Amino acid sequence: MHSAGKCFPVGTAVAKAGSANHSRRRLDSTMPVDAGELDCASSAWLAQAQFKHKQNMKKIEAIIKPFKLEEVKDALSEIGIEGMTVSEVKGFGRQKGHTEIYRGSEYTVDFLPKIKLEIVVADGQKDAAVGAIIKAAKTGKIGDGKVFVSNVEDAIRIRTEEKGDSAV
Secondary structure, three states: OOOOOOOOOOOOEEEOOOOOOOOEEEOOOOOOOOHHHOOOOOHHHHHHHHHOOOOOEEEEEEEEOHHHHHHHHHHHHHOOOOOOEEEEEEEOOOOOOEEEEEOOEEEEEOOEEEEEEEEEEEHHHHHHHHHHHHHHHOOOOOOOEEEEEEEEOOOEOOOOOOEHHHHO
């Protein structure tokens, strides 16, 4: 790869500099590559190539109405998802809050009480988990909530130091 600052695309046959016989090999996007071997390979490409060897995990965050918590918990339990983090939060979206009368005066309540669920699942469980949350939390009325799904690079169980999807 030390060829006058040139970068070589995936699939190009290259010679490893410094090796006695400069043996040629093909770069493959699924092959782990030592960063010292490549002068100009982007760290993003290296991360992508090495990430393919790991089990993907997803973090699902759901904002739901408080009275729907038990139904959502039961729905997730039915599909084998037991662990979750639950937080009491306040917020608003299109619902924009509401007005209340307290001791004869009208007050605007901007932030409504909601429940935030956080679960981390293996990639293969994502669709079932999201479907269970939506089905259990849906009332058909404004303010039902939102579900957000994001990638999780790694998870580590502190007690046993297990890594990846076996830690969740």
